[in-house]
Amino acid sequence: MHLQTVAGMSAGLAAGRYSSLELTRALLERVTRLQPELNAFISIEAEAALAAAAAADARRAAGERNPLLGVPIAHKDIFCATGSRTSCGSKMLANFVSPYDATVVAKLRTAGVVSLGKTNMDEFAMGSSNETSHFGPVRNPWDLTRVPGGSSGGSAAAVAARLVPAATATDTGGSIRQPAALCGVTGLKPTYGRVSRYGMIAFASSLDQGGIITTTAEDAALLLGAMAGFDPQDSTSVELPVPDYAASLDQPLAGLKIGLLKEFFEQGLDPAIETQIRAALQLLQQQGALLREVSLPNLPLSVPTYYVVAPAECSSNLARFDGVRYGHRCENPRDLTDLYKRSRGEGFGTEVKRRIMTGTYVLSAGYYDAYYLKAQRVRQLIADDFRRAFTEVDVLIGPTTPTVAFELGSKSEDPVTMYLNDIYTIGANLAGLPAMSIPCGFASSLPAGLQIIGPHFSEQKLLNVAHRYQRETDWHTRVPERYR
Ligand code: GLN
Numbered sequence: 001m002h003l004q005t006v007a008g009m010s011a012g013l014a015a016g017r018y019s020s021l022e023l024t025r026a027l028l029e030r031v032t033r034l035q036p037e038l039n040a041f042i043s044i045e046a047e048a049a050l051a052a053a054a055a056a057d058a059r060r061a062a063g064e065r066n067p068l069l070g071v072p073i074a075h076k077d078i079f080c081a082t083g084s085r086t087s088c089g090s091k092m093l094a095n096f097v098s099p100y101d102a103t104v105v106a107k108l109r110t111a112g113v114v115s116l117g118k119t120n121m122d123e124f125a126m127g128s129s130n131e132t133s134h135f136g137p138v139r140n141p142w143d144l145t146r147v148p149g150g151s152s153g154g155s156a157a158a159v160a161a162r163l164v165p166a167a168t169a170t171d172t173g174g175s176i177r178q179p180a181a182l183c184g185v186t187g188l189k190p191t192y193g194r195v196s197r198y199g200m201i202a203f204a205s206s207l208d209q210g211g212i213i214t215t216t217a218e219d220a221a222l223l224l225g226a227m228a229g230f231d232p233q234d235s236t237s238v239e240l241p242v243p244d245y246a247a248s249l250d251q252p253l254a255g256l257k258i259g260l261l262k263e264f265f266e267q268g269l270d271p272a273i274e275t276q277i278r279a280a281l282q283l284l285q286q287q288g289a290l291l292r293e294v295s296l297p298n299l300p301l302s303v304p305t306y307y308v309v310a311p312a313e314c315s316s317n318l319a320r321f322d323g324v325r326y327g328h329r330c331e332n333p334r335d336l337t338d339l340y341k342r343s344r345g346e347g348f349g350t351e352v353k354r355r356i357m358t359g360t361y362v363l364s365a366g367y368y369d370a371y372y373l374k375a376q377r378v379r380q381l382i383a384d385d386f387r388r389a390f391t392e393v394d395v396l397i398g399p400t401t402p403t404v405a406f407e408l409g410s411k412s413e414d415p416v417t418m419y420l421n422d423i424y425t426i427g428a429n430l431a432g433l434p435a436m437s438i439p440c441g442f443a444s445s446l447p448a449g450l451q452i453i454g455p456h457f458s459e460q461k462l463l464n465v466a467h468r469y470q471r472e473t474d475w476h477t478r479v480p481e482r483y484r
Helices: 006-014 020-038 046-061 103-111 153-160 177-183 217-227 271-286 299-320 336-347 350-363 368-392 415-422 426-431 459-472
Strands: 041-044 072-076 114-119 166-171 186-189 209-214 257-261 290-294 395-399 435-443 446-453
Touching (some): 006 020, 006 217, 020 041, 020 072, 020 114, 041 153, 046 114, 072 103, 072 153, 103 114, 103 166, 103 217, 153 166, 153 177, 153 209, 166 186, 177 435, 177 446, 186 217, 209 217, 217 459, 257 271, 257 368, 271 395, 271 435, 271 446, 271 459, 299 350, 350 368, 368 395, 368 426, 435 459
Parallel strands (some): 072 114, 072 166, 257 395
Antiparallel strands (some): 166 209, 186 435, 435 446
């Protein structure tokens, strides 16, 4: 049962082959049994899941036909969910039980989705390997000595090991696409503003975007349709109708103009990954797509730009964790300053502190112009590069990551090397663009990801390209042997 896609489970439930309760029980058994080796979850919520499954079965018995009704998934622990611990991977929020639902959680609840629990993640979504989590690292199902990527490492590993057919995730600089690539699954980061950020714990508000990790583009389309839409509670959510993504997935690729990002193939790309990307491009060409090289001259500046903008926003967003209202509070504070200092000192991990300090520095008087303002200008140049490229091509395609999944511990002492793992993903966040990563083969026996980036609100097009590719290939159906 666990090997099915969301669409498959949806069909199975509709045909009465099994109930949501049976499906949920079967998946919960795997989630619990495999937790010690994968550590993909922070909270397993069996009781709530079984109650939700029973409710979904009752709704179906009463005649409701929502395609997601009774389908089990998991939520990244960055999304607030009523009555659930929502830790964001941090000691700071290790005991925080949310009194409300994030909009994404509420919408999926309304659709009848059953949540099995909350997935592990880098602390406050800051990381590329899931090693900054207060709850310990997640292991890559393809090789348990390797990282799953981050920050949505728990969601990606859970889907790769088929503990759940889909899991929510968020992407500030690559946190959906990079772990999806390293775990051999499908990840979709929508356009900034497409999915509400309400109730999604903020890291860098101008970059954060909620999305989904699945095994197929078809499933991503189904889930995006349920998650997306205008939300008056998020002032940056965009008031545009949500297309029926799943309904128009199968458009032919003839005449599709694909831009090959020159800069992505230039530096540090593992030749074994490049081979897989070139093969994928050839396959798209055989389907009638037209390839041409495109250059985005300012793209190489995206990592340094991001590491000014993101820490600046995080230093401001994380100021709310002060030990006063909720979250970790130190023992016996002497006075208010001591309360702030020790609560934050004890509650945050090293990477989060590094970002807060960098962010405070680049925003401080005297350095603001030199760093923050300059980074904002370069961000604009990068966005302009993309805009120009999309006057010539429909989508941009390249690798998602420069390397395959690396060994646990191999980069954790060197933040800059770790930051460079996001070299291909950050550009889309700086420009607010939608982007996907889909499995495109193996390099040294580990999954490689193909990245597809499109203009604002072109999710339909990205999903269509991904779906067409997945119709011709079976990389997305591969499951590590231990989890079949
Ligand atoms: N790895 C990047 C970082 O550490 C991106 C994280 C993310 O997208 N949340 O900031």
